[in-house]
Amino acid sequence: MNKTLISCQGISKVYFKGKQEITPLNELDLEIIQGEFLALMGPSGSGKTTLLNILAGIDSPTHGKLFFKEQDISQLKRRQLTNFRAQNMAYIFQLYHLIPVLTAYENVELPLLTHRLSAKQRHDRVCRALELANIADRADHYPKQLSGGQEQRVAIARALVTDPPLIVADEPTGDLDQESAQAILKLLKSLCAELNKTVVMVTHDPKAAAYADRTLFLEKGVLIKGDHHVAH
Numbered sequence: 001m002n003k004t005l006i007s008c009q010g011i012s013k014v015y016f017k018g019k020q021e022i023t024p025l026n027e028l029d030l031e032i033i034q035g036e037f038l039a040l041m042g043p044s045g046s047g048k049t050t051l052l053n054i055l056a057g058i059d060s061p062t063h064g065k066l067f068f069k070e071q072d073i074s075q076l077k078r079r080q081l082t083n084f085r086a087q088n089m090a091y092i093f094q095l096y097h098l099i100p101v102l103t104a105y106e107n108v109e110l111p112l113l114t115h116r117l118s119a120k121q122r123h124d125r126v127c128r129a130l131e132l133a134n135i136a137d138r139a140d141h142y143p144k145q146l147s148g149g150q151e152q153r154v155a156i157a158r159a160l161v162t163d164p165p166l167i168v169a170d171e172p173t174g175d176l177d178q179e180s181a182q183a184i185l186k187l188l189k190s191l192c193a194e195l196n197k198t199v200v201m202v203t204h205d206p207k208a209a210a211y212a213d214r215t216l217f218l219e220k221g222v223l224i225k226g227d228h229h230v231a232h
């Protein structure tokens with residue numbers, strides 16, 4: 001039986017635009033278990049990115065509690081949240097966000113430069129991450145020499161290199177052809193099933209969501225269905 005990784009208890013996000021109140025998330029309750037592949041769907045403006053950023057510790061809820069491995073991270077100060085992120089999460093983007101002047105290897109190595117590791121430990125970690133993402137044969141290539149699917153594999157290796165329990169992905173296949181998208185989705189699924197990673201993925205594509213263990217639907221900041229777990 002897998003443990004709860006994230007527990008959201010009544011979380012809301014409120015912005016003020018002049019006197020107007022905008023509530024992208026409204027008293028949301030959610031449990032996410034370790035090793036789960038979770039898809040997040042909903043119309044534009046329904047709060048998906050807001051929720052993803054809060055789950056990843058990039059943003060904080062205005063109200064409510066957010067427990068990550070039983071620690072309430074909604075109470076952390078900015079610097080503590082930065083440390084939390086470095087140890088516990090990685091982000092994958094629709095457009096990969098690789099550094100163009102660095103090779104695939106150097107892009108993957110980047111998050112480790114703030115970690116205390118010997119050169120050998122760093123090298124071993126980068127090689128393992130490139131292998132896990134099935135892109136080791138392109139280690140010396142620059143992003144512009146790679147296809148979109150290969151760039152996303154490098155981004156996934158970069159996400160894996162610090163070994164975080166949580167990977168959040170904002171439309172990771174939104175810019176890929178169907179074949180490359182399927183390969184990336186299978187890779188994300190295998191990270192959950194084989195490495196016990198938790199992946200939370202925002203998508204507009206029901207075919208992409210079908211790879212997940214569970215799909216949540218947001219509408220106007222409220223979960224409208226899908227909050228039940230599927231056993232692995």
Ligand SMILES: Nc1ncnc2c1ncn2[C@@H]1O[C@H](COP(=O)(O)OP(=O)(O)OP(=O)(O)O)[C@@H](O)[C@H]1O
Pocket residue numbers: 015016017022023024042043044045046047048049050051
């Ligand atoms: N910093 C902000 N200040 C004010 N309003 C914001 C801010 N960030 C988001 N919002 C508003 O919150 C709502 C939800 O935005 P969010 O980006 O989470 O939606 P989304 O479901 O990810 O949309 P999309 O699918 O278009 O990316 C929107 O109405 C948006 O305008």
